Amino acid sequence: MSNAWSLYVIVLVVLNIGGCAWLLWWTARRRPGDPAPEETSHVWDGDITEYNKPLPRWWINMFYLTIAFSIGYLAWYPGFGNFPGLSGWTSAAEHDAEKARRDRQLEETFAVYAGRPLEQLAQDPQAMELGRSIFANTCAACHGSAATGAPGYPNLTDDVWNWGGAPERILETVLDGREGIMPPLGNVLDGMGGDVAITQTAAYVRALRSDDIEATLRNDYMAARGKKYFDGLCVACHGVDGKGNQELGAPDLTVRETLYPNTLDSIRTTIIEGRHGVMPAHRELLGETRSRLVAAYVWSLSNSGQADSPPGRQ
Structure with missing residues (x-):
């Protein structure tokens, strides 16, 4: 003041x-x-x-x-x-003292799980109950209570991972967050063919999700024409085959489970305006051990078979 x-x-x-x-x-x-x-x-x-x-x-x-x-x-x-x-x-000092006391209680509660591998935690029912509770309090607002996501928020129950679905990669995401940026390409494509070029590129991206890409390109003139624009602008991040790059967070464009609706209009919007997705870091909020518990819970959602198997048989 x-x-x-x-x-x-x-x-x-x-x-x-x-x-x-x-x-x-x-x-x-x-x-x-x-x-x-x-x-x-x-x-x-x-x-x-x-x-x-x-x-x-x-x-x-x-x-x-x-x-x-x-x-x-x-x-x-x-x-x-x-x-x-x-x-x-001061109220701030009282808050800090109370927070420190509560943090010590939490540390005592979670100390037994500190440093344990995520695969082991996923086999511990009590650890998974704690992880589920942390997820409900911290993550459900974006990913949903069932972790199935929403447009712009990943589904955590499938096997599609933009940044990698290995246990340690998930833990990195929880601790330090992620920032995925798809730059807007509308102005670039305007100079290469205008709105038609944008639509053709979107048609090719949509065709990547078909079961037979070659047959789709033979039968879809717009998609076939869009390949050259994709090869010139998009392969640097998404790869020649469109399967993405988990180091960059560039999504796999060949899967059916998409982050945004798999419609021509939605893909056009992505190309023209770009996308900016941010997963906030939770290291300061949750700390190492609670982040490990929630990461193990998230990993277990798409690896239920491995999470349920006894140690040494994964």
Whole structure:
């Protein structure tokens, strides 16, 4: 908080406290010429009279004590702008102390799983229950409670991995995050053939997912024409055969399980505007051991056979 805002807060607090004290003092006094409490002249039904009696002295004194308490409270705790308070207490320090205490409890709970290989953790029912809980609290917002993903968010239950599905690769993704960028190519293709070139490239990309690419290209003129644009612009990341590059996070374009809808319009949008996918890093949020547990759970979703097998028979 800047000094100006701090002064503003202090002035407001002082004015409010002073205003309360003045109002209490002013309204508690009786002045010469004031009517007696019984002489308000407010009478109803002949015998119901409104009085104007002051509050009892003990009640007024309680209000004064409340004002005195508020002054002491604001002096002891940081209530006057940037003034730290005589006690030195801060909500941030209390939060940090509580967080440290909770972190120590978590470390004790998860210590038994520290450093264990993901394949071993995937065979431990209790570890998987913890991993499932961590996933529900941390990952389900993007990947869904069933981990089947959504447009732009990968399905974690299949065997399609843009960055690799090996246990340690998944752990790297959880710990340090990933950033996948598909650059926009609309302007480039505009200079090579305009909107037709974009559509032809999209048609070729869609054809890569067919069971027989050669037959598809023979029967689809647009897809066949799009191959030259793909070879000129896309192979650097996705490879000559379109199977992608897990080191770059470039997806395999030959699989049916796509990150975005497998429609011509969706593919055109990707080519024209590009895509930017970010998986945030969780190293600071979860720490090494909890990241290992959730990574083991994610790995088990697409490797249930190996996760269920006894050690040494994977």
